Amino acid sequence: METSVLYKTELLQVADAVAREKSIERDEVLDAMEQAISKAGRAKYGHEHDIRAEIDRKSGEVHLRRYVEAVEEIENEQTQMILKDAQMRQPGIELGQHIIEDLPPIDLGRIAAQTAKQVIVQKVREAERSRQFKEYQDRVGEVINGIVKRNEFGNVTVDLGRAEAMMRRDETLPRESFRTGDRVRAYIYDVREEQRGPQIFVSRSHPQFMAKLFSQEVPEIYDGIIEIKAVARDPGSRAKIAVISNDSSIDPVGACVGMRGSRVQAVVSELQGEKIDIIPWSPDTATFVVNALAPAEVSKVVLDEEAGRIEVVVPDEQLSLAIGRRGQNVRLASILSGWDIDIMTEEEESRRRQEEIKQRSQMFMDSLDVDDVIAHLLVAEGFTSIEQVGFVPIDEMASIEGFDEDVAEELRARARGFLEEQNRQFEEGRRELGVDDAIAAIAGVTPAMLIKLGESEVKTLDDLADLAGDELVELLGDLAPGLDEANEIIMAARAHWFDDEEAPAAAGAAPAAADAASEAQSEPQAEA
Incomplete structure (x- = not known):
């Protein structure tokens, strides 16, 4: 009797000591002990039985019990019993409830004790890892101090006291070397749950490490x-x-x-x-x-x-x-x-600006059939395209020194005539390449873009819809709009996909409506 009481007391003392040492909850240690004793009980009475151990949290007394479930149809004879038979053994029991049988305390043999010890160690280690993960996942972004535990080919393991952290070679500073026992300061940039347990990753090369150091010094x-x-x-x-x-x-x-x-x-x-x-x-x-x-x-x-x-x-x-x-x-x-x-x-x-001025001036001279003086004046006033000349307000162009309303009107007319002829040529080229009218109707797609698309074998809405925004930008080259506009063009090309999905639903609704209409027409005839 005295030995039994002593055993119970020691069980709780061991649980308390392990909990303090590993910084985990006392109940987690006792749960691990319960699982270990349950495993030892199954080893003695048969692994097919449902045997559970329970340790009283106050007295330390161990209860070993076998559970048999009341069911309608037996799948496992060792852990289940027909409800009628169960009610004969324990009146009032309901479906899904268990018959609980107390088993005598077991005397753990050497092998059973070793197995129990392994289970306890494993469960305590899992609880410790869980505690580490919960503690350090909230500390990402902090600077920590630790001691170098080992250095393996430049990968440094840092002892943080209640956990270990890994600092990979590429996270250290160049020409920086560490020896076992060196103190090190680093930045926690990631905490991940992996098969071997929680991994804490620290860095000295991370940009935020320097920011945190300034925060400590300033x-x-x-x-x-x-x-x-x-x-x-x-x-x-x-x-x-x-x-x-x-x-x-x-x-x-x-x-x-x-x-x-x-x-x-x-x-x-x-x-x-x-x-x-x-x-x-x-x-x-x-x-x-x-x-x-x-x-x-x-x-x-x-x-x-x-x-x-x-x-x-x-x-x-x-x-x-x-x-x-x-x-x-x-x-x-x-x-x-x-x-x-x-x-x-x-x-x-300066050299590049002169080249740009020369190119723009030549463009205006060729497109508008004007001399170099007028072309240079347009460039000097900030005109960069024929479209700007064709659609600028008359009074704005007439205000340019050396121009009047007649000159401004003539330049606008020439610019619009050039653009119309250019668009006509683009339209002919687009049709020759076989680019669909549906693509030409998309907002933001210019005639010049249609030619480029046709030359790249993008000729139908589906061809265009299959592209990504960045692919369209790369394909159009100098003619490409911004990435946001390119994405809008792609989404417009994909719109018919969603219309196709709605069409079957509409087609299914049409016969139903027709049936309803025919029924409505047949009712008056029946009355007549």
Whole structure:
């Protein structure tokens, strides 16, 4: 009796100790013990039986029971019994309920004890992994401190105390090496549940690692007075960080640099000497891109919002500085701003502008049959296409120096005549290529586009509907609209697919309506 009481007490003490050590719930440990004892019971009485163990949470007493279910039809004789027979053994039992038989306590043999131990260890390990996953999935985005446990071919395992994290080789800084026992600071960027348990992935090369370091070093960022808007990194070499102040009295760049550079230097030291450019963020794209290209000076900026590109003109002597070593400066500025940046010198820009003026002037001379003086005047006033000349208001064109209403009217008439002839030729070409009228009727599809589509064997609505928006843009080349407009054209081409789906439903409704009409007509005849 004393041994039994001692055993019960020890069972609860072991459960409490394991729960404290593994930082999991006491009930989870006791559940694992119950499953282990149940498995040992099945090993003794037969694996086909439904045997369950229950540990009293207060006294530690173990109850071992066999469960037999009352059913209408037996599928397993060991775990089921016909309802009529079950009611004879236990009056009042209902379908689906169980007859519960108490079994004598089992004395675990060496093999059974070993099996029970394995089950308990496995269940406790699963509970521990579950606890780790729940704890660390909410900590993604935090900076943690740990100790290097092992380094295998550059992949570092970091001991976080109650869990382990993995830092892959490409997540470390170049030329950075770790030895067992080294302290390391890193950024948690992902926590995933995998077959071998929860995996915590940390990084020192992630852009947000630098942002979090600044948040720790600069109280104004932590308090929300200064906001980090964007970060771009070339890990271990150079980085750019864009900041803005929500308080006009505080300079965001100065606050991040700190007294004599103390704040930024603390971050640089942690990142193994990585050079950091701190840039004031601006809602104006052109201003922000100019700031992002610092220390290079910018002469001119031209935005192409549809293409998401920006052309930057710099003095000839600033070109190498703007591009940076191996294109590093312009690449980081592009990542920081989210724009594709093309850099050219003032000489290249001037040469290109002259070429564009020459080409546009020649286009007007050929299309409108005018001399080079009028063609140059049109280019100088910002006209870039025949369509603009053909449909510009008379008074706007007549206001150009050297033009009057008669000249403006004549130029408009010539432009419209040229466009009509061009569209007639496009129409003939489109029909010769066999492009359907249905494609020509789609809004946004120009006659020139129809020729390009026909040459690329896109001749029916289904041909066009099978394309993706980016495929259409690539196919049309210089004639292509923006991606959003291309997607609208594709969706318009697919509209007939949905009409086809509705047609059978409408066809099914038509006979029903006809039957109803015939019934309505037959009723008066019957009465007559």
